Amino acid sequence: MRLEELRDACHLIGGLLLDGANVPMLEEVRGRGEAKRLGSAAQGPLGERLKAMQAGLETDSATDLATEYTRLFLANAEGGARAKVPVPPWEDCYVDRGERSVHGERSLAAFKAYVDAGLGFPGMKGMPSDHIGLELCFVAALLDEESRGTRDETARRSFVNGHLGTFAESLATTLIDSARRPFWGEVGKALSALPRAIQPSGSPRAGA
DSSP states (O other): OOHHHHHHHHHHHHHHHHHTTOHHHHHHHHHHTHHHHHHHHOOHHHHHHHHHHHHHHTTSOHHHHHHHHIIIIIOOGGGOTTSOOSSOOBTHHHHSOSSOOSSSHHHHHHHHHHHHHTOOOTTGGGSOTTBHHHHHHHHHHHHHHHHTTSSOSHHHHHHIIIIIHHHHHHHHHHHHHHOOSHHHHHHHHHHHHHHHHHSOTTOOOTTO
């Protein structure tokens, strides 16, 4: 995929993971056919998963998908208000392997990466900085600057190795196992394939 298409894939998946309870947004994503377009441009697992995301969008109503997002990421209504959500979206919950917590060391490290790169996002101060959606939007911003020739791949390599590459697959597996609607399971599968796709060529895999 070209840098611009990788950027758009990060924006798409990051936006869905940030705001998947937004019914008009889900309807717009479905109508634009962005997942299908990017799936056709991608090769391998990521391309297949993106195209499957489009099919999932057309299987269920946007309202049903938004309700499922809320159950997965925001509030497990079936277990009561205090129950843990099935899929916490925070890096801290996966890397530390301890209690599910937020605003921890990984969140602070992610925020520092944003500041060091001189980039921020709407709503960034309203949630811990290690939200998977924010991290993907950050990488999209880096890819955008790379595509315009105003930044090299150093920041992207560092962030993928130090953050997304350390927990995205674990989060994706949790999402795949917890999803009841095909669409969100396909989002999880696309997320699992994304770190490898956005890692600059020649850079080592996280943990390797």
